[in-house]
Amino acid sequence: MALRWWWRSGSWCRRAPPLGSVPSPGPRVPPAHSAAMCHITQRSSTFSFPKICSIFWRFHHTSSSHWCSCSKTISDEKYQDPFQLGRKDLKNLYEDIKKELLVSAAELKEMCDYYFDGKGKAFRPMIVVLMARACNIHHNNSKEVQASQRSVAIIAEMIHTASLVHDDVIDDANSRRGKRTLNQIWGERKAVLAGDFILSAASVALARIGNTTIISVLTQVIEDLVRGEFLQLGSKENENERFAHYLEKTFKKTASLIANSCKAVSILGCPDPKVHEIAYQYGKNVGIAFQLIDDVLDFTSCADHLGKPTAADLKLGLATGPVLFACRQFPEMNAMIMRRFSKPGDVERAWKYVLQSDGVQQTTYLAQRYCHAATREIRKLRPSPEREALVHLTEMVLMRDK
Amino acid sequence: MWGALLRRGVRGGGGLRCLSSGGPPWSQVVSEAEKIVGYPTSFMSLRCLLSDELSNIAMQVRKLVGTKHPLLDTARGFVYDSRNNLQMRGLVVLLISKAAGPSTAELSFQHDMVSGIYSSQRSLAEITELIHTAFLVHRGIVNIGELKSCDGPLKDMQFGNKMAVLSGDFLLANACTSLAQLQNTKVVELISSAIGDLVQGIYYENSKSHEENCLTDDIGISRWKEQVFLRHSALLAKSCQAAMELAKHSAEIQDMAFQYGKHMSMSHKLHSDLQPFVKETSSDTMAFSLNSAPAILHQEYRGREAWLKQIRELQEAIKAGKGVTSAIDLCRCHGNRALAALERFPPSEARDALANIVCAVTRFP
Numbered sequence: 001m002a003l004r005w006w007w008r009s010g011s012w013c014r015r016a017p018p019l020g021s022v023p024s025p026g027p028r029v030p031p032a033h034s035a036a037m038c039h040i041t042q043r044s045s046t047f048s049f050p051k052i053c054s055i056f057w058r059f060h061h062t063s064s065s066h067w068c069s070c071s072k073t074i075s076d077e078k079y080q081d082p083f084q085l086g087r088k089d090l091k092n093l094y095e096d097i098k099k100e101l102l103v104s105a106a107e108l109k110e111m112c113d114y115y116f117d118g119k120g121k122a123f124r125p126m127i128v129v130l131m132a133r134a135c136n137i138h139h140n141n142s143k144e145v146q147a148s149q150r151s152v153a154i155i156a157e158m159i160h161t162a163s164l165v166h167d168d169v170i171d172d173a174n175s176r177r178g179k180r181t182l183n184q185i186w187g188e189r190k191a192v193l194a195g196d197f198i199l200s201a202a203s204v205a206l207a208r209i210g211n212t213t214i215i216s217v218l219t220q221v222i223e224d225l226v227r228g229e230f231l232q233l234g235s236k237e238n239e240n241e242r243f244a245h246y247l248e249k250t251f252k253k254t255a256s257l258i259a260n261s262c263k264a265v266s267i268l269g270c271p272d273p274k275v276h277e278i279a280y281q282y283g284k285n286v287g288i289a290f291q292l293i294d295d296v297l298d299f300t301s302c303a304d305h306l307g308k309p310t311a312a313d314l315k316l317g318l319a320t321g322p323v324l325f326a327c328r329q330f331p332e333m334n335a336m337i338m339r340r341f342s343k344p345g346d347v348e349r350a351w352k353y354v355l356q357s358d359g360v361q362q363t364t365y366l367a368q369r370y371c372h373a374a375t376r377e378i379r380k381l382r383p384s385p386e387r388e389a390l391v392h393l394t395e396m397v398l399m400r401d402k
Numbered sequence: 403m404w405g406a407l408l409r410r411g412v413r414g415g416g417g418l419r420c421l422s423s424g425g426p427p428w429s430q431v432v433s434e435a436e437k438i439v440g441y442p443t444s445f446m447s448l449r450c451l452l453s454d455e456l457s458n459i460a461m462q463v464r465k466l467v468g469t470k471h472p473l474l475d476t477a478r479g480f481v482y483d484s485r486n487n488l489q490m491r492g493l494v495v496l497l498i499s500k501a502a503g504p505s506t507a508e509l510s511f512q513h514d515m516v517s518g519i520y521s522s523q524r525s526l527a528e529i530t531e532l533i534h535t536a537f538l539v540h541r542g543i544v545n546i547g548e549l550k551s552c553d554g555p556l557k558d559m560q561f562g563n564k565m566a567v568l569s570g571d572f573l574l575a576n577a578c579t580s581l582a583q584l585q586n587t588k589v590v591e592l593i594s595s596a597i598g599d600l601v602q603g604i605y606y607e608n609s610k611s612h613e614e615n616c617l618t619d620d621i622g623i624s625r626w627k628e629q630v631f632l633r634h635s636a637l638l639a640k641s642c643q644a645a646m647e648l649a650k651h652s653a654e655i656q657d658m659a660f661q662y663g664k665h666m667s668m669s670h671k672l673h674s675d676l677q678p679f680v681k682e683t684s685s686d687t688m689a690f691s692l693n694s695a696p697a698i699l700h701q702e703y704r705g706r707e708a709w710l711k712q713i714r715e716l717q718e719a720i721k722a723g724k725g726v727t728s729a730i731d732l733c734r735c736h737g738n739r740a741l742a743a744l745e746r747f748p749p750s751e752a753r754d755a756l757a758n759i760v761c762a763v764t765r766f767p
Contacts, residue, residue: 102598108605166571170564172546187545188563189608196540196574197601203578203594212585219582226575229568 082389082396085133086126089145090153093125094118097154100201111182111194112201115161119177124160125153127258127286127393131279132265133386134378139270148209149265155218156261158202163225165195170229171316217264221257228252232318235340242337243324247288254294255287278377282390285374290397292367295320296360299351301401314347321366322359323350329357364398371398439496439517469554471562472542491534491638492527494666498659499523499645507650522584522648529577529593530641536573537600542566589644596640603633620706626698631664634671639663671695730766737764 094116101116103109132149136142167173168181169188175181183191199222206215231249236242251259262283266276298313299322313320317340319327327333330353336346354360371394378390466473500518513520543566544559553559574597581590606629621629642663646656675694691697692713701709720726740760747753 103602105602105605105609107609108602166567169543170567172560172563183546187547189541189543189545190605192540192543192567192570193601193605196537197598199574200594200597200601203581204591204598207587207591207594210587212582212587215587215590216582219578222578223575226568226571229571233568 082126082130082393085386085389086129089129089150090122090125093122093154093157097158100154100158100205101198102201103197107186108190108194108197111186111190112198114182114194115164115177116157120157122157123290124156124258124261127283127390128153128156128261128265130386130389130393131262131282132269134381134384134390135266135269135275135279137384137386138275138382139272142269146268148211148214149268151205151209152214152218152261152264152268155202155206156221156257158198158205159218159221159225160257162195162198162202165191165198167229169195171312173312211268213267214264217260217267221260224252224256228254228256235319235338237338239324239327239334242319246319246321246324250288250291251284254291255284258287258290259283275381278380281377282374285370285377286394286397289367289370289374289394292321292363292370293397293400296322296363296367297400297402299354299360311347311351314341314350317341321363322354322357324359325362326350326354326357326359329359368398371395435493435497439493439500439519466558466562466565469558469562471559471566472544473539473562473566491641492531494638494663495527495530495641495645496524498642498662499527499649502646502649502651502655502659505649505651520649522586523645525580525584526589526593526641526645526648529580530637532573532577532580533593533597533600533637536570536577537604539566539573540570541604584648586648588647592640592644592647596637599632599636599640603629603631603636607633621698623695623699623702626693626695627668630668630671635664635667638667733766734764737761 097116098113101109101112103112129145129150132145132152133143136144136146136149164176165182168176169183169191172183173181174184181191182194186194206218209215228249228251231245231252234245236245259280260283262279263276266279270276295313298310298320301310314323319337319340323333323337327337333350333353336343336350339346341347341350374394375391378387381387496519499520503518504515505513505520513522515521516524543563544553546556546559546563549556549559577593581593584590639660640663642659643656646659651659672695675691676696678690678694679696704712737760741757744753744757744760
């Protein structure tokens with residue numbers, strides 16, 4: 001599936017204006033390109049043509065955009081800021097998480113609480129809470145979020161944070177979200193313990209929901225996170241296999257959590273298995289898009305803004321979307337990819353190749369495809385402000401700059 | 403023999419007693435127990451260990467041979483642990499499951515039973531071992547910031563850490579997945595909380611006292627017992643309780659299983675702490691921890707001041723004797739041999755630098 005899009009994006013991009021060019025006023029779409037677009041958007045009747053063009057046109061900008069500035073022009077009239085909609089349910093999210101972390105040793109408690117300071121994006125809990133409402137409304141017009149659904153939001157954020165703590169030890173990272181990592185301050189031994197503790201607390205909370213299906217769904221995430229890390233350890237020789245491998249790793253490391261949390265709240269809110277599948281597919285597609293954009297930002301953003309160092313993936317020896325696409329135009333990158341950018345100068349060379357190529361646009365385009373898929377899925381639910389917020393959220397994923 | 407002991411205890415109504423003469427050796431206890439539960443437990447969770455991920459890790463860990471990363475010792479321990487301590491927990495969970503007998507709950511409780519143990523209980527025994535092993539691995543991580551050049555290349559240590567975190571996480575993830583498959587939320591809650599206890603126990607074990615150069619912790623025996631419970635007992639105690647829950651035994655039986663697990667592992671820890679102090683036939687003195695139970699209790703009886711004074715006295719005794727001067731002589735002797743070897747090299751800046759190193763390491767105030 002990914003390969004097909006890859007070809008299409010290739011043919012599209014050859015006609016695209018070069019990087020950094022000033023776009024002419026009004027959307028400009030070459031004729032062959034619009035034919036391809038019609039084919040791609042055939043299945044979705046809800047997306048109107050000019051909107052897509054305006055999105056593509058916007059991508060030829062390389063300037064960063066903020067969360068809300070462009071969004072009003074492309075959403076429906078019923079647009080509401082997703083953060084506002086979810087705010088009530090998420091108001092005490094971090095306080096509640098800290099309450100789950102019952103530790104007697106003061107230093108260990110401090111470590112466990114460290115990332116729950118309210119400064120994270122709370123992106124995952126927000127999706128979960130909005131999906132919960134959308135499913136509840138779809139089922140019986142109930143506008144309330146159940147306590148168990150809210151617990152899922154909390155558990156998702158805890159599992160995510162526990163995996164971040166371990167990832168930072170594995171990657172020997174020294175900053176995250178604009179501050180020093182746990183391992184940097186307290187050492188690797190204690191950091192690993194803190195991560196284990198957060199995970200165990202998440203499991204306890206999960207068990208307390210009292211639903212064995214939900215336990216199975218969310219435990220799958222824990223397994224996927226670890227397997228995703230292992231996938232990242234290995235690599236594929238073949239160029240085509242590499243892309244599938246990259247997408248599988250992306251699913252396991254990022255999208256699985258979102259997909260399964262969405263599925264979990266849909267199970268709690270609605271008995272219809274079709275709804276569960278819709279929630280899962282939405283989460284999966286948004287999750288993959290989110291990671292693809294993250295991989296793009298590693299090249300296009302600057303370190304201060306992002307809160308963590310850039311070119312991080314290259315320095316870790318990882319070949320992400322932009323690199324894999326760039327490799328098509330610059331086959332000399334193959335050798336660097338295989339040796340995981342280990343030779344001196346590899347990181348800088350690869351960086352330059354990527355920025356010279358269309359790797360960033362290709363990856364962004366792919367992310368957009370996934371967002372479209374997510375939108376198609378969620379629009380199958382009964383209309384509601386929450387449903388539209390989830391659509392809007394896919395746009396926010398594409399527009400974000402950190 | 404073990405079975406006979408149990409039977410006598412149950413029928414005679416005289417309660418279980420331990421043989422005053424010492425009883426069977428550990429290895430015999432273990433092999434008798436394994437017969438009771440129906441198979442050798444030495445290779446439990448082999449299925450998991452044979453997975454692709456872990457064989458990948460095993461191959462990578464080979465790169466650590468020759469480095470000083472602790473993961474290598476952990477891996478070695480898997481193969482050579484003669485006391486079979488690694489699998490003890492799982493064995494106990496199986497035994498207590500069998501000892502409790504079939505479920506007395508609703509007759510519709512249809513689970514397969516082999517050698518008197520339900521398959522869910524066997525799975526739980528494996529899960530307990532998985533968790534224990536995961537933490538053995540996670541404990542083998544080094545603090546990068548504290549490494550010295552004598553520890554070897556930084557990248558070896560970073561690599562070892564990476565392998566340790568990943569393999570520990572893999573084992574934990576497997577444990578979580580198997581837990582979910584038991585389809586019992588109370589058991590998931592119990593075992594998850596046991597993991598949290600274990601983390602805190604390990605944390606306390608690693609924390610040094612805040613007083614500078616202090617060799618022992620300033621804690622009394624009750625605090626010591628709390629920390630030892632977290633570190634050594636919680637996992638087994640809660641697993642035993644969980645095994646009872648899986649067979650839907652009463653709350654009373656669940657509590658008794660918990661008490662067995664808790665108190666037996668407490669005894670086990672105290673037993674191992676006492677070894678350096680009770681062995682009559684040891685030719686050399688065994689190393690002992692100043693934070694072991696006898697030392698902590700000694701501190702309680704004598705008071706902390708008196709105890710610290712005794713430690714200082716020991717240090718003074720060593721200083722006053724001939725041990726220190728002899729050790730200094732030995733140091734200088736080796737230094738001279740190094741310098742003699744250097745004589746065979748042509749004079750150069752490098753040779754001078756090497757000679758300076760010898761002088762630096764043989765210098766004493």
